[in-house]
Amino acid sequence: MARYDAERLGNGLSRVRPLRPDDPVLKEGYFSKLTDSTSGRVWGTRQENTPLTNINREDDTSLPTGTRTISMETFQKYRDRIMEAIDKMTYLAENGQRQPLNIDILGDIVEASNLSPNRQYYGEWGLHNIGHLLIALCHDPEYKHRVTHFEYYDFWIKAKLEFLVWLTDFSGKYATFIIPPPPPHKSTPPPHKSTPTPIHPHPYPPPQFLWGNVRYLGNLTLPQGISRCPIKIVGVDGGGGGIINAKHMGVMGDTSANMRDPAFYRWHKYIDELFDLYKQTMQPYNPTGGELQLVWDGVQVQNIQVQAESSRQGLAVPPQNVLRTFRMRSHVDLSRGLDYLRWGENLGPIFARTTHLNHDAFTYTINVQNNGAARTGTIRIYLAPRFNEHGERLPMVQQRLLFFELDKFTTQLNPGVNAITRRSTQSNVTIPWDQSFRQLERSVQAPSAEQSACGCGWPQHMLIPRGNPSGQLYDLVVFVTNGEDDRVVNPQPANNRGRDNCRQAMAYCGILDQLYPDRKPMGYPFDRNPYTVPSPSNPNGAQIPVPNLDEYISRIPNMRTIQVRIVYDAERIDIRGDDGVPTGMRVISGDPLTPVRPGACGNGGARGSSPLHHRHRCLHLLPVPLYQDLLGRRPITLHVVKPAAGLEFLQIVDLK
Incomplete structure (x- = not known):
């Protein structure tokens, strides 16, 4: 936190204000614009001045048991018990006796692990982890905006075989899948009018009829020698339809992304404050x-x-x-x-x-x-x-x-x-x-x-x-x-x-x-x-x-x-030079996705590529000749389209 505050002061910002349980309002909104690649769900967003409140998400099976219902009263009770331990310089052990407190035990209490001396009294998940969850779920604390199923209208999906790299072969192709509507569920989707004709060639694998959610699209007929294939949705289009995608918890619920959220530093400033209170005694x-x-x-x-x-x-x-x-x-x-x-x-x-x-x-x-x-x-x-x-x-x-x-x-x-x-x-x-x-x-x-x-x-x-x-x-x-x-x-x-x-x-x-x-x-x-x-x-x-x-x-x-x-x-x-990149690696680079008004995608593109309109952006896909060109035997180098975006996404548009 000291290093982060030093960086903020150098950028003309004030030091971080701790997010205390007594004033649990996040003035800072956050919209990561990221997708969880594991579940295919969009990370939850947070509006400005969002308060932390009781969590009641009993039906949310993505959360561990014991974290689906959290009250602010319990949260503040755990905080008060930790403050009591610091004030008395003793903690309550599982046998009901008070024992001397030291910095290591305080850390075990705040974080909660198998080393915690009394998880039932100080919190099964620990004050630190509970704070992360309260922030991650504050945009939908009662799970009101969940989606019980995915509604498929009249559309087709472009799926890309994502990052398959090995010594003897490489595949980075796009394939087109025609997906019919699912069987009737709790709500009935609009009637399926027709199966659109794919507008983009699909050399392999051949089109297949699949349906499911973003987490699992089904089994694919893969090229010979390929045993598994991760799939990433890169575009959705079609007449009057699309996917309703459930939003995930906020990035504060995942260690791989939580440092992007300004709330991370406010919450950790408070955790540091607890340890400093101990030091001040x-x-x-x-x-x-x-x-x-x-x-x-x-x-x-x-x-x-x-x-x-x-x-x-x-x-x-x-x-x-x-x-x-x-x-x-x-x-x-x-x-x-x-x-x-x-x-x-x-x-x-x-x-x-x-x-x-x-x-x-x-x-x-x-x-x-x-x-x-x-x-x-x-x-x-x-x-x-x-x-x-x-x-x-x-x-x-x-x-x-x-x-x-x-x-x-x-x-x-x-x-x-x-x-x-x-x-x-x-x-x-x-x-x-x-x-x-x-x-x-x-x-x-x-x-x-x-x-x-x-x-x-x-x-x-x-x-x-x-x-x-x-x-x-x-x-x-x-x-x-x-x-x-x-x-x-x-x-x-x-x-x-x-x-x-x-x-x-x-x-x-x-x-x-x-x-x-x-x-x-x-x-x-x-x-x-x-x-x-x-x-x-x-x-x-x-x-x-x-x-x-x-x-x-x-x-x-x-x-x-x-x-x-x-x-x-x-x-x-400055340029670092080859920076350890193996000699002879090919470079794939291109222009970033360009925000446009609906329907404004033209027919142009990189070396004859076909445009795909998706969420008001034009995405130029690789044409068939470039597919075949990608079947070389060497690894490739991918260039980030928007370096300033912090590696938010990679996009293959053209091959040099």
Whole structure:
């Protein structure tokens, strides 16, 4: 959330406001314009100012048992019980006894899992998951707008054999199916007048009479050698008819899409708020004395410099402590997000081209004075916005919540001055662009948990926020702590089987089957309120939290801060190059779907394609010669039609 707030401030937006159960109104509407490829249903939409209310969807079999009926009273009751546990620093166990609360148990209560100490008392599905469901179903909480069957009028359907890629063959053809009306159901469809003649050739498979819903169209006669075939509806047309398609829950009900919804961040801001309330019950870390004191005697951070590189020929190197961000055009291996047929030993790469945020790599230079014997230090590097959305300096009590980790590593500190250099690409928070499951799958028959864990990590190209064109100021903090005190001893060595070529983001993800490799709490020292100092206006009165970062650090010699300016170049778009795309892959690209008025589709199109009118858009389908041309033996590269749309869809229009 700290990283997201930093991005919002760089884009001229305010920080996220938490969505609290006491004020459960979502002012932000959301229309994803996405379709759930598994069920074929459109994701539910949400109007502005939609309240969260009781859920009563007993007949909705798509929901797990126990989540079909949820009352706001129960939701708020679970919240109150968690607040009680935080306030008393104890939780109610299943045996009715109160036990000491810690951060791990609080997480088990909020999330709800097999580790939850009392699921009946704190919620079978957990406060966090219930919140997701309430938001996902708020557009139709009582299931009034469901559709019990699909009404077929006089129409035909274009279905595309979707993303079939393998070593020895490829099929991406379109086929036409003539679908008669279904038998009478609860309501009788209009009488079927005639079977329209398909307007588009269908070389294979031959037309078949099928009926069903979007989830299942029936059995297809597939080309020889193809054992299964996913189907995707790409067009519906016909005289006075169509499909009434039931809307799915909102994207907040699915982890693959929920981060698109602004409500995701509002709800998670509140969940973070609960954990911070727990942290606020604990004593602040003090420069000296107390739990986990901040000062490491004999160690001083003398100087910090950040120097960006120039990744583009002819572009000058920026001044010290100035970082540059820009847009980059890259290919994404969609194998991690698409389920498509694989044949033989080939894993069938499909790449999409997209435009995303990136930055010039940079190097930290940190000078650390060690006045004692040689020892091991932990270098912790954090970044946070310096000013709030109103241009005011952030007080320490607020800024601490905006610090996010850039890197954390151990190093040897010899007596005297130690000049430590560290490249941004070495960060223990991130994984590189090309570290995908596809590379790992090539090395093993079936990826296990060990190999899959390599996909965990913050993307390297998103290490720093965008900033703004005039240059946004951030506070960069370097904190050096005692490496021996931080070291975690695991009962058994780490299992790196199958991960020889994997760079692990240990600070972000930990280590598989190991204890988290840091004895300090995550976010230390910004996870707790700042220590207190005498008030300037009343030195003999009650103490107040240290007002700002500069004063906070002034009492801690092993911590230092500098101001870093992040400049966003809005005109710059770099090209990543081949980006791992296999040599010789063909490119299929085309123009985006063009919104038009009904009936405005002409006969033109890409290389003689036929137009199909669907939902006020013209979709140009591939003609027969291109079908035959697609039967090559090599994989292809698919280009995203609308890169700015965030990979919302792919469209094959023409072949180059």
